Every structure is written in structure tokens, then in C-alpha cells.
Amino acid sequence: MNAHAVVVEEPHKLNVRELALVEPTDNDLVVDIHWSGISTGTEKLLWSGRMPTFPGMGYPLVPGYESVGRVAQAGRSTNFKEGELVFVPGAACFGEVKGLFGGAASRVVIPALRALRISDQLGERGTLLALAATAYHANVVPGSTPGTTGPELIIGHGVLGRMIARLAVIAGAKPVVWETNPDRRAGALGYDVVDPKDDTRSNYRSICDVSGDPKVLDSLIARGAPGCEIVLAGFYDQPLSFSFAPAFLREARMRVAAQWKPQDLTAVKELAESGRLSLEGLITHRSNPQSANEAYRTAFTDPACLKMILDWRTA
Numbered sequence: 001m002n003a004h005a006v007v008v009e010e011p012h013k014l015n016v017r018e019l020a021l022v023e024p025t026d027n028d029l030v031v032d033i034h035w036s037g038i039s040t041g042t043e044k045l046l047w048s049g050r051m052p053t054f055p056g057m058g059y060p061l062v063p064g065y066e067s068v069g070r071v072a073q074a075g076r077s078t079n080f081k082e083g084e085l086v087f088v089p090g091a092a093c094f095g096e097v098k099g100l101f102g103g104a105a106s107r108v109v110i111p112a113l114r115a116l117r118i119s120d121q122l123g124e125r126g127t128l129l130a131l132a133a134t135a136y137h138a139n140v141v142p143g144s145t146p147g148t149t150g151p152e153l154i155i156g157h158g159v160l161g162r163m164i165a166r167l168a169v170i171a172g173a174k175p176v177v178w179e180t181n182p183d184r185r186a187g188a189l190g191y192d193v194v195d196p197k198d199d200t201r202s203n204y205r206s207i208c209d210v211s212g213d214p215k216v217l218d219s220l221i222a223r224g225a226p227g228c229e230i231v232l233a234g235f236y237d238q239p240l241s242f243s244f245a246p247a248f249l250r251e252a253r254m255r256v257a258a259q260w261k262p263q264d265l266t267a268v269k270e271l272a273e274s275g276r277l278s279l280e281g282l283i284t285h286r287s288n289p290q291s292a293n294e295a296y297r298t299a300f301t302d303p304a305c306l307k308m309i310l311d312w313r314t315a
Contacts, residue, residue, distance in 0.1 A: 001030070004315050005105035006292050007097060009060045011049025016292050019062070022093045024109045029080055030073035031088055031115065036104045037066030037127040037283075038299040038308040040158065041212065041235045046100065047296060050237045056092075056100045064104030065090040068118070068126040069312075078112035086115040087126050087269070106289070106312045116265055122272060124309055125279040128159070132268035132277065133260035135163035138208055138233035139171070140264075151175055151208035151231065153223065157184045157193050159282050159306050160210045160233065165191045167268075170276055176201075181303050187281050199223075208257075210234045217242035226250050233257040283307045288314040 001021045008014050024030050043063045045051035067088040074080040090101030091108035102108065118126045139150050150168025154161050157179035168175045169190040178196040179185050185193040196219075203225040209216055212234035220230050221242060228250055232240070246252075271277035285308040287295035292310065299308035 001107070001109075003105045003107035004289065004312075005062045005094065005097075006064065006289065006296075006310070007060050007062055008046055011059075012047065014047065014293055014296060016289050019094045019097055019105070021107065021109050022095065024073060024075060026075040026077040027111055027113075028075045028109050029071050029078060029086070029112050029115055031067075031069040031086060031108050031110065032072045033067050033069035033088065033103070033106055033108060033312045035068050035124040035127050036064045036310045036312065037130075038104075038296055038310070039063075039066065040299055040305075041160070042101075043296075044300045045235065045237055047300065052237055054100070056098060058098050058100075061098040061100045062091075062094055062102045062104055063100065065101035066127040066130045067103035067108070068122075068124065069108075071115075072107070075112060080112055080115065080117070085118055085120050085122075085126070087118050087129050087265070088115060089130060089265075090114075104292075104310065106315050116269060118269060119273045122279070124283060124311075125272070127309060128163075128279050128282055128307065129265060129268055129272065130260070131160050132163050132167075132272065132279070133264040134233070134257075135160055135167055136264045136268050137260040138164055138210075138231055138257035139167050151206040153178065153204040153207040153220075155207070155209040155213075155216065155220070156211040156234070157181075157187075158210065162187065162189075162282065162306075164208055164210065164233070165189075166277060167271075170271070176204075183303055189278060204228060207231070208233050212236055214238040214240045218246070221246050221250060221252050224250050224252055227253070229253045229255060231255050231257050281306075283309055285309070286311055290315070 092099035093109040150173040208231040
């Protein structure tokens with residue numbers, strides 16, 4: 001059983017080629033992928049060769065952790081049926097080619113426990129569930145009730161920043177989002193997007209950074225209230241540093257939001273399917289896999305591109 005897959009052969013070199021898949025077991029699903037999203041965070045680092053040391057890292061590799069497809073074959077020990085639409089957070093089924101994260105392919109073999117059954121109504125928007133779960137995980141303050149908190153200030157109005165802001169609004173907050181690119185300030189739903197230079201407030205109690213900028217900490221600490229918390233929800237390829245005295249005076253706290261957990265994914269799926277969490281206006285570009293090179297470059301370099309989707313049904 002073979003599949004066509006996006007393969008990052010080495011930094012800055014990407015191909016779509018045919019790969020053999022591992023044999024499925026009774027606990028596995030074979031999924032025909034319909035859509036896969038391109039991540040402008042971790043996948044950009046993989047493509048550029050700037051990805052820090054990470055488990056499973058190495059080339060060649062199949063990227064992608066934002067995929068949606070239909071079950072083509074369900075193992076006897078699973079509770080899935082052929083034809084069901086599922087979210088796929090990646091796969092490791094390509095033999096010697098590494099699956100990091102392995103979802104950008106026409107077909108994958110995955111353990112059934114990793115798949116999430118989703119409504120047909122979500123369609124291609126189901127690819128956004130990974131970022132929604134990442135945003136949900138970043139929003140949850142340890143020890144609090146999930147879904148009841150959110151940051152007052154968010155840095156960056158890309159897809160992840162918008163997800164965090166939308167979830168904060170659902171929780172009853174009205175966050176402010178900083179965005180330096182004027183072309184990205186549109187699309188706010190219940191919150192304000194401003195140029196950082198136009199914001200004079202310096203008493204934010206909770207700040208969430210999704211910019212990935214390793215030099216951003218001093219400017220954020222300067223805007224924090226005493227006892228403020230700064231959540232690092234981006235992915236940083238350089239060491240972070242900050243001036244100690246301002247952080248000391250504010251007794252600032254920092255928290256790293258790691259990868260989402262299964263319960264986060266389930267939570268945002270329910271919010272999206274109920275209509276409480278809008279996934280509209282986030283997928284801006286679409287491409288067929290044959291044009292993957294161009295699609296990845298557009299996703300990584302065009303500020304107008306929020307989310308690029310590969311449509312594997314055209315492969």
C-alpha cells in the first residue's frame with residue numbers, strides 16, 4: 001500500500017513523492033486524507049533547517065499535523081467505520097522516511113486511538129482543530145476550570161493568536177491583540193487589535209505571546225502588572241532572555257504552553273461543532289499537492305496567508 005506524501009528531503013528542499021506505507025494492524029485505521037494544513041510555526045522551522053533538537057527529528061521527513069480525511073479501512077479492534085470523517089494529528093507510517101509529523105500525505109496508517117471522529121459540517125475547517133487545541137491549552141491556567149480564563153493581552157494576530165482571542169471571548173474576556181502588520185489587523189471577533197505603539201496600558205495581568213520572537217520578553221514585562229503572568233505559546237528557535245530588574249520589581253511569572261493534550265482537542269471539537277467557536281475566516285489559501293513547493297513558500301512568506309490547505313482529493 002502506497003501514498004503520495006510531501007517529503008522535506010533536507011532544508012529548503014521539498015518534493016511530493018510516492019512512499020510505501022506500513023501494514024495496518026487490527027488496532028489501526030487507514031485514512032484517505034482530504035485536506036492537510038501547513039503550519040507556519042514548526043513546519044517552517046523544519047523546512048528552513050532551524051528546528052531545535054526535537055524527538056524524531058531528522059531528514060528526510062513527512063511534515064503535517066493538521067489533516068482531515070475519511071476512514072478507508074478500520075481494524076477489527078477499533079470502533080470506527082469506513083467512511084467516517086476524522087481528524088489526524090500526524091502519522092508515523094512511512095518506513096525509513098520519518099513522520100514528523102507525518103500528516104501531509106494522500107493516505108496514512110494510524111492507531112485508532114490517535115484519530116478523532118468529527119462532524120462532516122466541519123469539512124476542511126477540521127484541519128484547524130490542532131491550532132484550536134494549542135490555543136485552548138495555552139488559555140488554561142493550571143488549577144483553574146478549563147474554558148473560564150484567558151489572557152488580557154495577546155501578541156500576534158495570526159491563526160493561533162486569533163484562536164486564543166476567540167477562546168478568551170468565549171470565556172467572558174475581552175483581550176487586546178498586538179499586531180505590527182496593518183494587513184493582519186482585520187478579522188477580530190469581539191476583541192481589539194492594535195499597533196503596539198498605540199497601546200499605552202502597562203497593567204496587564206496576563207499576557208500570551210505567540211509571535212515566536214525571542215527578543216520580546218522585555219517589552220512584555222514592561223507592560224505587566226505586579227504579579228503578571230507571561231505565557232510563551234509560540235515556538236522559539238533562539239534562546240530567550242530578559243532584564244532581571246523589571247521582572248523582579250513586578251514579581252513576574254512565566255509559563256510555557258506545551259503541546260495540546262487529547263482533552264484539549266476534544267474540548268475544541270465540541271466548541272467548534274456547537275458553533276460556539278468560529279473557525280471562519282482563517283483558511284485563506286488552498287493548493288493542490290502537485291504545487292506543494294509553491295504552497296509552502298507562500299504559507300511561509302506571504303503575510304496575507306493565514307492558513308494554507310493542501311487538497312489531496314485533487315492529487
